[in-house]
Amino acid sequence: MSRQNRQPRERKARGISHVGERHEVVVGPVAHGGHCVARVEVPGAGEDGAAAQRVVFVRHTLPGERVIVEITEGTAGDRFWRGDAVEVLEASAQRVEAPCRFSGPGLCGGCDFQHVKVSHQRALKAGVVKEQLVRLGGLEAENPLVAGLRVEQVSGDKNGLHWRSRTRFAGTIGGGRAMRKHRSRELVEIDECLIEGETVSHTVHGVAFEVAPGGFWQVHPGAPEALVDTVLEFLDPQPGEAVLDLYAGVGLFGRFLAEKVGTEARVVAIEGDETAAKLAKKNMTGLAKIRTAAGLVDHVLRDQFDEPFDLVVLDPPREGAKRKVVERVVDRAPRAVAYVACDPAALARDIALFAEHGYRLEKLRAFDLFPMTHHVECVALLVR
Template sequence: MSRNPRQRKARGRSRVGERFEVEVGPVAHGGHCVVRVPAGDPDDPTATRVVFTRHTLPGERVVVEITEGTEGDRFWRGDAVEVLEPSKDRVTPPCPFSGPDRCGGCDFQHVSLPRQRGLKLDVVREQLVRLARMSPEDPLLAGLRVEAVPGDEQGLRWRTRGRFVDLGDGRRGMRKFRSTEVVEVDDCLIESVEPVSHTVRGLAFEVAPGGFWQVHPGAPEVLVDSVLEMLAPQAGESVLDLYAGVGLFGRFLAQEVGTGARLVAVEGDRTAAGLAKRNLAGAAKVRVSAGDVGTVLSREYDEPFDLVVLDPPREGARRAVVEQVVDRAPRAVAYVACDPAALARDVALFAERGYALTALRAFDLFPMTHHVECVALLEKVGA
């Protein structure tokens, strides 16, 4: 397989291109499964190396080809280039550009939709057990499922925003996984063919061209519904909307708490913050601040808030922001997370400060990929 992986310092002889027949282990965060292959250590013939392997399913028997890795690396990466014993959940990918050494945009096109959601559920649970130190038997995890969301066509035609490589003459392509190589793609099957709607619950939002907006058509409404249900806002309560974007959550929370209540929105992107001011105009006692969330909170709005909604980027809120949030003593925090590992790390940070995870939902907003969106409710223990 031709590869041009991201460059890093070599730690011994390259193992790229070597093939092994293996039985596939569990799914791991990132769109791959765990397999183990002989490490080739002459001092320890029993030593094995973990290979994070794409395009396979737990329990399958496959031939894995190493795509990244040297003798000194802690783990290698690989691709299942031959399936010897397929899973009952394996399907023919609907997209001809999906598979080993092809477009890197989708992780799970070879997996049935119900099983895709099951794999994502396994990852969410595993991250919360490992990083947030939750019990596997916790009722929140036992009852969790990854919910389908209206707006796609059997997992296809949902992505309202994407990045393509311009190949000239009207042609376009997408890069291979962890590579600069480009695969020409004449029709991306997860790309939406419908115009983007910025209307939610009958209200229109101003969004900058190319600005952030949820890429699945059903995402804004289902996320707003979940946040409102979990927070159960009451008239007169104060609201702190962090990573507010153009004011999606703040606008509906403002409706619930009333025009006399205080609402503060903080957003790092100045264009989005300016649009949030317009989208939130007249909704409540609104203040919108543009700037890094942690920096803004360290300098301003140092007073109690009843409710907080967090919708951080993929790396999560992290300790500095979590500590600023709990210092304002909210009765409830709604956390919208696009990465289960970041969510789990932040849940652990909230737990250190006396806030427990009391509700959790997961949504399949990115079918055919490994990504999953969660909405979590954190409440003060004993409040």
């Protein structure tokens, strides 16, 4: 469901279209993005007209299943295609009937895993995180933090449903609600969304936070406390330590870290959204020596706060912190960095960047904050 209104970029066709073709396949492993990997034989696609294989990213299926896949995107010159499992010939034991009648091929594109037992959804997500950490993060599969990773349930949903506290719908001409199809502008009119939940308060551990209308706040009701508790556990803040809170939002992490380090300690919160930065300062008033700054994190760190910090919290957007921010963080020589990540590929890439500067992954947890979708939240501890 997350960011489902983002539209795919227009791509130029590379030869004959294969959209609409159907192939029988045995499905391979799950991949990052809410699909599984399969391969189809394409007559005449290889050199000298020989048959060749194409990788197809298939939705609505599970590893090991035998299905009929219908190609939804793909031309002769593409490296990979996309498709939907439109008929299941041999089902996985982990398959269930989707609870939502708007879930399935050609229907609402918001959820990826409605056809999967909730407990197994978490196993699939754990597998994706592990694969990204090994392939992009340079970690060994045998590393206990990788091998032992599991995606943890948090409180606030009902068997994976009724958790999303903020949902955006498209409107129909008749005034109804609609969601978009996967990677499409086409609408599917719906009268009920099963992951939609009640609006939640912005209160965490008895502390009320002011948030702008439409401003960022975790959409799963169990998320803020789970993330705050993990960040505090990982960083183990001590009185007097200096804290740098990056991509600070309205000060969720900075507020509780400031409480731990004490009124004489220095806490700096940097946030790209000016309104959120002002609210962060307001939400942390009276705690520690608070300073807030609005602006792009790498630009602010380039020009300001060029002094050592003991602790850093990184909670970047989906694309991750990237090299410039990582380099500016390690230049402050923190003893520990808590990295809160909503994308495992971005997390893995940034872990590799931190490793270049002598920081290793010390702890890792993952949380199921987006049930029924492929999204997963991780918290990593990096230490010198």
